[in-house]
Amino acid sequence: MSWPPRPRGAGRPEREYEKVAAPKKGRSASAQSKPWRSLALILIAIAALTGGMFWSGNTTPRLGIDLAGGTSITLRAVPEAGQEGAINKTNMDTAVDIMNRRVNGLGVSEAEVQTQGDRNIIVNIPKGTNSKEAREQVGTTAKLYFRPVIATEISEPAAPTPSPSASGSGSPSPSASATGKGDKSDQSDKDKATSSTAPSATATSQGRAVTDALKADPTPSGSASGSPKASATPTPSASGGASGDTPDAKVQAQYAALNCADEKDRATAGKGAKPTDTTVACGQNSQGLWQKYILGPAAVDGTDVKKAQAVFNTQGAAGWTVTMEFTGKGAKKFGDITGKLAQQPSPQNQFAIVLDGEVVSDPYVNQALTGGSAEISGRFDQEEAQSLANMLSYGALPLTFKEDSVTTVTAALGGEQLHAGLVAGAIGLALVVIYLLVYYRGLSFIAILSLLVSAALTYVIMSLLGPAIGFALNLPAVCGAIVAIGITADSFIVYFERIRDEIREGRSLRPAVERAWPRARRTILVSDFVSFLAAAVLFVVTVGKVQGFAFTLGLTTLLDVVVVFLFTKPLMTIMARRKFYASGHRWSGLDPKALGAKPPLRSTRRRPTPPAGSVDPKEA
Amino acid sequence: MSKLGTLGARLHRGEVGYDFVGNRKIWYGISILITITAVLGLAVRGLNMGIEFQGGAVFTTPKKTNVSVSQAETYAEDASGHDAIVQQLGDGSLRIQVAGIDTDKADQIKDKLADDLKVDAEKINAELVGPSWGEQIANKAWQGLAIFMILVVIYLAIAFEWRMAVAALVALIHDITITTGIYALVGFEVTPGTVIGLLTILGYSLYDTVVVFDSLKEQTKDITKQTRWTYSEVANRSINGTLVRSINTTVVALLPVAGLLFIGGGVLGAGMLNDISLSLFVGLAAGAYSSIFIATPLVADLKEREPAMKALKKRVLAKRAQAAAGEEPPGGRGDDTAEDATPAVVGPRTQPAARGRGRGRPSGKRR
Numbered sequence: 001m002s003w004p005p006r007p008r009g010a011g012r013p014e015r016e017y018e019k020v021a022a023p024k025k026g027r028s029a030s031a032q033s034k035p036w037r038s039l040a041l042i043l044i045a046i047a048a049l050t051g052g053m054f055w056s057g058n059t060t061p062r063l064g065i066d067l068a069g070g071t072s073i074t075l076r077a078v079p080e081a082g083q084e085g086a087i088n089k090t091n092m093d094t095a096v097d098i099m100n101r102r103v104n105g106l107g108v109s110e111a112e113v114q115t116q117g118d119r120n121i122i123v124n125i126p127k128g129t130n131s132k133e134a135r136e137q138v139g140t141t142a143k144l145y146f147r148p149v150i151a152t153e154i155s156e157p158a159a160p161t162p163s164p165s166a167s168g169s170g171s172p173s174p175s176a177s178a179t180g181k182g183d184k185s186d187q188s189d190k191d192k193a194t195s196s197t198a199p200s201a202t203a204t205s206q207g208r209a210v211t212d213a214l215k216a217d218p219t220p221s222g223s224a225s226g227s228p229k230a231s232a233t234p235t236p237s238a239s240g241g242a243s244g245d246t247p248d249a250k251v252q253a254q255y256a257a258l259n260c261a262d263e264k265d266r267a268t269a270g271k272g273a274k275p276t277d278t279t280v281a282c283g284q285n286s287q288g289l290w291q292k293y294i295l296g297p298a299a300v301d302g303t304d305v306k307k308a309q310a311v312f313n314t315q316g317a318a319g320w321t322v323t324m325e326f327t328g329k330g331a332k333k334f335g336d337i338t339g340k341l342a343q344q345p346s347p348q349n350q351f352a353i354v355l356d357g358e359v360v361s362d363p364y365v366n367q368a369l370t371g372g373s374a375e376i377s378g379r380f381d382q383e384e385a386q387s388l389a390n391m392l393s394y395g396a397l398p399l400t401f402k403e404d405s406v407t408t409v410t411a412a413l414g415g416e417q418l419h420a421g422l423v424a425g426a427i428g429l430a431l432v433v434i435y436l437l438v439y440y441r442g443l444s445f446i447a448i449l450s451l452l453v454s455a456a457l458t459y460v461i462m463s464l465l466g467p468a469i470g471f472a473l474n475l476p477a478v479c480g481a482i483v484a485i486g487i488t489a490d491s492f493i494v495y496f497e498r499i500r501d502e503i504r505e506g507r508s509l510r511p512a513v514e515r516a517w518p519r520a521r522r523t524i525l526v527s528d529f530v531s532f533l534a535a536a537v538l539f540v541v542t543v544g545k546v547q548g549f550a551f552t553l554g555l556t557t558l559l560d561v562v563v564v565f566l567f568t569k570p571l572m573t574i575m576a577r578r579k580f581y582a583s584g585h586r587w588s589g590l591d592p593k594a595l596g597a598k599p600p601l602r603s604t605r606r607r608p609t610p611p612a613g614s615v616d617p618k619e620a
Numbered sequence: 621m622s623k624l625g626t627l628g629a630r631l632h633r634g635e636v637g638y639d640f641v642g643n644r645k646i647w648y649g650i651s652i653l654i655t656i657t658a659v660l661g662l663a664v665r666g667l668n669m670g671i672e673f674q675g676g677a678v679f680t681t682p683k684k685t686n687v688s689v690s691q692a693e694t695y696a697e698d699a700s701g702h703d704a705i706v707q708q709l710g711d712g713s714l715r716i717q718v719a720g721i722d723t724d725k726a727d728q729i730k731d732k733l734a735d736d737l738k739v740d741a742e743k744i745n746a747e748l749v750g751p752s753w754g755e756q757i758a759n760k761a762w763q764g765l766a767i768f769m770i771l772v773v774i775y776l777a778i779a780f781e782w783r784m785a786v787a788a789l790v791a792l793i794h795d796i797t798i799t800t801g802i803y804a805l806v807g808f809e810v811t812p813g814t815v816i817g818l819l820t821i822l823g824y825s826l827y828d829t830v831v832v833f834d835s836l837k838e839q840t841k842d843i844t845k846q847t848r849w850t851y852s853e854v855a856n857r858s859i860n861g862t863l864v865r866s867i868n869t870t871v872v873a874l875l876p877v878a879g880l881l882f883i884g885g886g887v888l889g890a891g892m893l894n895d896i897s898l899s900l901f902v903g904l905a906a907g908a909y910s911s912i913f914i915a916t917p918l919v920a921d922l923k924e925r926e927p928a929m930k931a932l933k934k935r936v937l938a939k940r941a942q943a944a945a946g947e948e949p950p951g952g953r954g955d956d957t958a959e960d961a962t963p964a965v966v967g968p969r970t971q972p973a974a975r976g977r978g979r980g981r982p983s984g985k986r987r
Contacts, residue, residue: 074753117760404753405672406726408746412682420893428876435871476816479896482880483820486873487827493872494831497865523834526779527827533775534768534823541764542819546757549816549896553823 035570042566046453049460061459062466064474064548067418069411070126075401077119086399087119094390095399096121098355114470116547121401124472144302144391146334147295148341149350149362150278151255154291251294254280260290281352283359293359295352299337302355304330308392310385313377320385321377324392331372339368355391421478428482429455432489440496442588446575447492450568454488457559462552471551480552487531488560492568494527495520499572500590509590513576517569524564532557641856644917651794651914658801665804670811671747673754676702676719677726679733680745687737692716699732700725754812761815765822772826780833783922788829791915795825795906802902813895820896821903828869829911835862836916843932850933855920859912870908877901 053059065072077095079086092115099121100113111125259265260282276297285291307325326334341349342365350364363376376388409417429451436444458481465471498520502512535554539547575581581588640647671678679696681687687695689706696704696716705717714737718729726748734741769789776785799818803810836858843854880897923929 076750076752076756402750403748404750404756406746406748408744410682410743410745412743413680413745417893424880424882424893425876427879427882431875431879432872435875439868475893476813476896479816479880479893480820482876483824483873483900485876486869487824489872490827490831490869493865493868497862497868501861519838523831526834527830530772530775530826530830531823533771534819534826537768537771538764538819541767542757542760546761546812546816546819549820553820 035573038566038570039574042453042562046456046460049457049464053460053463056464056467058463058466061462061473062471063414063418064472064477065124065126065407065414066409066475067414067421067473067478068126069409069414070124071406071408073123073125073406074116074404075121075123076404077121077399078402079399091399092119092121095401097387097390099123112470117542120404144305145298145354146300146337147279147281147298147352147354148337149347149352150294150296152291152293152347152350152362154285154289248278251278251280255292255294258282258292260292281354281357281359283352283362291359293352293362295354295359298354299351300326300330300333302392303327304333305392306330308389310380310382310389311375312382313375319377320380320382321375322380322385322389322392323373323375325373328372331370334372334374335368335370338365338374339370341365342367353388353392360391361388417475418478421475421482425478425482425485428485432485436489436492442581442585443496443590446568446571447489447496449571450492450563451485451488453567454556454559454563457563458484458556461555461559472548474548476546476549477552480549481556484553484556484560487528487557488563491524491528491560491564494523495564495568495572498523503590509582510576513572521565521569525561528557528561638860639856640859640912641852641917641920644913644921647913647917651910655794655797655801658797658804661801661805665807667800667804667810668807669754670809670814671717671719672749672812673758673810674719675750675753676717676721677729677749678747679716679718679730681714681716681737682739682743687714689714692737695733695736696729699729699736757812757815761819764819768822776830776833780837784833784837784919787915787918787922788826788833790918791829791907791910792822792825794910794914795821795903798906799899799903803899808898809895811895813893814899817896817899818903820900821907824873824900824904825907825910828866828907829915831865831869832859832862832911832916833919836919844928847932847935847939850936851923851929852920855916855923859916863912866908866912870904873904874901877904 077087077092096113096115100111111123113121113123116122258280265282278297279295281293281295283291283293304327305324306327309323311321311323313319313321337351341351343349346364347362349366350362352359353361353363361376363378380388432451433444433448436447440447462471462473466473495516498516499509499512502516503509505512507515532554535550535557538550539554542550579585581590585591677700681692689708692714693704693706693716696706696718700718700721702718702720705719707715707717716733718726721729726746730744730746731741734744769792772792773785773789776788796818799821802808803814808814836855839858839861840851840854843849843851849857877897877900880893881901924933
């Protein structure tokens with residue numbers, strides 16, 4: 001006879017045993033005495049989660065590219081030589097930001113870009129988007145330029161020349177647009193204060209200005225008007241609002257036809273323009289209105305920016321500002337261009353910061369900035385300042401991105417794979433259920449209910465996690481869930497086998513259930529912990545598909561613990577009170593005779609009322 | 621239930637059982653043999669790394685493509701200038717693999733293939749993989765494996781003891797070696813799916829081992845306070861006691877995986893589902909085997925070297941010798957000795973007298 005378990009408890013009254021076997025008596029006792037409470041708790045939790053699921057409208061888990069169809073691109077950041085430190089969270093986040101803009105600029109806003117691991121970026125483009133174009137967009141490096149503004153106006157679909165001012169002529173000439181912003185209402189006090197330097201008064205569309213950097217060398221004398229570049233570029237020089245230096249007719253025509261409020265127009269605006277060309281572009285001003293621009297050739301390159309960051313300027317109450325630092329070459333170029341621009345009337349005193357053909361900011365210039373650094377101020381909030389700084393930094397990111405894998409799955413195959421995964425899961429579940437039914441009979445009722453609760457919880461949580469953390473169910477995740485059926489079922493098996501062992505010792509069901517629990521609980525916790533550890537390590541360390549798998553495995557392992565503690569055990573306690581189970585009905589799976597239980601033998605002396613079910617002289 | 625249930629009862633009581641610990645040398649030998657074969661297979665044949673590890677492209681055409689395999693091969697080779705492998709899948713679609721091309725070129729090839737095969741380019745599934753992607757996945761996996769092993773050894777050393785941690789680690793390495801060895805020997809293609817499957821085995825193999833160890837720990841808690849059984853014998857009984865659970869767990873774990881394998885292989889032809897389930901299937905079987913035949917006997921081996929356990933063994937043997945000499949076995953101890961003489965099968969241990977002796981007394985006082 002198995003030595004250790006028997007002598008420890010068999011001869012003692014059950015009550016005494018409980019104290020020995022369950023050190024955390026309070027907890028165990030409460031779980032035992034109030035099984036309904038835990039059951040109610042988990043049922044309420046399920047109901048609440050399900051309610052939340054329907055309320056949020058996400059009744060199915062979000063599907064990954066391999067199940068829904070689409071293109072998934074994995075990019076790997078490659079640092080420039082000697083700049084290994086460039087792969088850090090800030091730079092990667094900036095890159096993700098930029099790529100998001102570009103991919104979603106294609107006209108589909110469902111594409112998602114996220115970092116994975118420390119150096120990978122995953123771009124998922126759902127079906128229906130031109131995946132080729134998207135790939136091109138993602139693959140190329142961002143182009144950030146500083147271009148002088150020649151003309152700008154609010155672009156509205158209805159009226160191509162919306163200029164409300166008296167001087168507004170029908171022609172889309174630069175001068176018209178110069179006054180076209182008289183209606184701007186977002187002008188800050190600061191803008192008004194500085195507007196005196198700009199002849200056409202109302203200054204920039206976005207109420208932002210480049211002022212000299214705090215530490216900039218105040219030498220406006222270097223102001224660039226004598227710069228050799230001046231003649232080379234068709235920047236409107238001292239035109240005083242006249243259209244003396246009008247860009248060529250082609251650009252003019254493009255400008256006239258451009259409707260920035262239209263997504264398609266926007267996507268094609270200024271496409272293919274070389275940095276040395278005069279071009280048109282779109283941008284969104286601080287009121288969210290689209291504005292169109294004619295821009296001169298690029299004066300400063302994104303790569304000329306050494307560093308840009310958002311700073312809260314405590315002096316002068318300027319609030320959030322963005323400071324830029326230029327490289328040596330960039331500082332010179334920037335000094336040149338600002339020197340020229342500062343002498344222009346509005347809007348030609350503005351320069352546009354153009355990222356991938358879109359104007360992200362168009363500050364105006366008061367004076368030549370030659371110190372190698374500059375500050376853009378305006379009425380930024382922190383987020384705006386941060387985002388502008390990020391964009392400015394991007395041109396300077398010492399990273400390039402390489403395509404590591406590109407997977408294109410047609411919707412048909414995706415559907416098929418999803419179908420296959422579901423069928424495989426159903427078959428797996430059915431096989432497990434059949435096995436449990438055959439082997440555990442009545443007990444399997446508890447196991448199957450627990451499996452169902454577990455499955456329901458997994459489904460609901462996955463659905464909710466879709467929008468919450470961007471969880472997408474992909475094929476490996478489905479595999480993880482199917483594998484988890486085994487781990488979940490094992491917890492029940494461990495517990496049931498323990499109960500049966502106790503019954504074989506000659507115990508009746510109710511004490512057996514309570515006595516088996518502390519030991520089964522420990523085994524379940526220890527083994528689930530190992531399983532969870534595996535999932536967690538995989539999730540943190542690995543990339544790509546492995547991560548999706550690890551996530552599901554970890555989630556289901558956690559849910560397994562929750563279900564066993566709050567559902568299976570209380571249900572078992574309740575069921576143990578029912579006659580069907582307690583009397584050891586031969587279909588209950590707990591029939592002492594079939595289990596080969598020991599009769600209590602002499603211990604009956606010490607236990608005056610041996611439970612009927614356990615008296616079985618078979619083995620005596 | 622009845623038969624297995626009765627078997628479970630008999631295993632539980634130690635009436636029947638297999639002497640896992642006593643026969644450990646045989647099983648060690650078998651495992652070493654398998655491991656050597658696996659390592660040799662790995663060294664000689666190497667792993668058949670999938671396209672994901674070499675870089676290249678896999679195109680899958682829509683169903684019912686009316687082009688023969690050899691025809692498609694020619695098309696693909698023309699289009700890419702590289703060797704192409706074409707397989708026909710169960711549903712009539714073609715799987716075209718081209719190794720050694722980079723992702724930029726793959727687009728052109730796809731278009732050209734679409735032209736040749738007369739299907740819409742948008743309807744071709746394409747998986748383009750840079751040469752370093754698979755390597756990266758594999759590297760990360762190894763890294764994860766190393767971190768996981770260290771953490772688990774620490775955890776097991778705290779939760780159980782270092783001997784068990786070592787034994788579990790040996791069993792884990794054993795499982796992984798065998799699984800990869802089978803991949804090398806049979807020549808299955810290794811894909812990221814395989815890696816995922818392999819990593820799951822980690823968790824599962826340990827999970828299984830931990831359950832057996834848990835019962836072992838419980839049964840050997842007061843082992844030095846008695847003189848009836850040595851550590852090895854108790855270890856053996858704890859394996860037998862959890863045998864039913866181990867069988868059930870393995871069956872329950874294998875059933876869904878079998879479902880995956882069937883669906884993955886039967887319906888989809890090839891792909892992630894198939895790769896994962898294949899390595900899982902092999903690994904789970906190895907994991908169940910190793911936790912019973914390798915891990916626990918190994919713990920017993922290590923434990924028997926401990927001075928306290930050596931002393932215990934001495935006492936136990938001395939007592940048995942004495943009992944055998946005295947010809948008057950108090951409490952059926954003669955039976956114990958007799959059954960120990962036949963190590964292959966642990967005979968009945970249920971003697972009413974013995975049970976009576978133990979009743980109601982704390983185990984420590986029994987002597």
